[in-house]
Amino acid sequence: MVVEVVSPGHDNITRDRTRKRREYARAGIAVYVLIDDYDAGGTVTVLSAPDPGSAVYRDEVRASYGTGATIPSGPAKGFTIGADITGSGGAG
Numbered sequence: 001m002v003v004e005v006v007s008p009g010h011d012n013i014t015r016d017r018t019r020k021r022r023e024y025a026r027a028g029i030a031v032y033v034l035i036d037d038y039d040a041g042g043t044v045t046v047l048s049a050p051d052p053g054s055a056v057y058r059d060e061v062r063a064s065y066g067t068g069a070t071i072p073s074g075p076a077k078g079f080t081i082g083a084d085i086t087g088s089g090g091a092g
């Protein structure tokens with residue numbers, strides 16, 4: 001599992017949301033979590049079920065800050081990233 005806190009700046013956001021997503025799916029990383037202050041006031045995106053051949057994740061769960069996003073598989077299965085981690089709103 002890879003957890004990424006999205007960095008400010010257009011190039012960094014594009015890198016974290018797009019390029020790394022494809023690279024991690026291509027590498028078969030089972031779970032990719034984005035904690036993103038700059039998306040709609042703060043979101044947690046949990047990507048799973050990578051398809052390395054097409055470099056995409058087949059499953060995606062998005063949750064606004066203040067709600068919970070649960071890890072679906074792997075050693076952290078069942079762990080919820082909620083308001084205790086993200087707070088109720090983002091910095092952006």
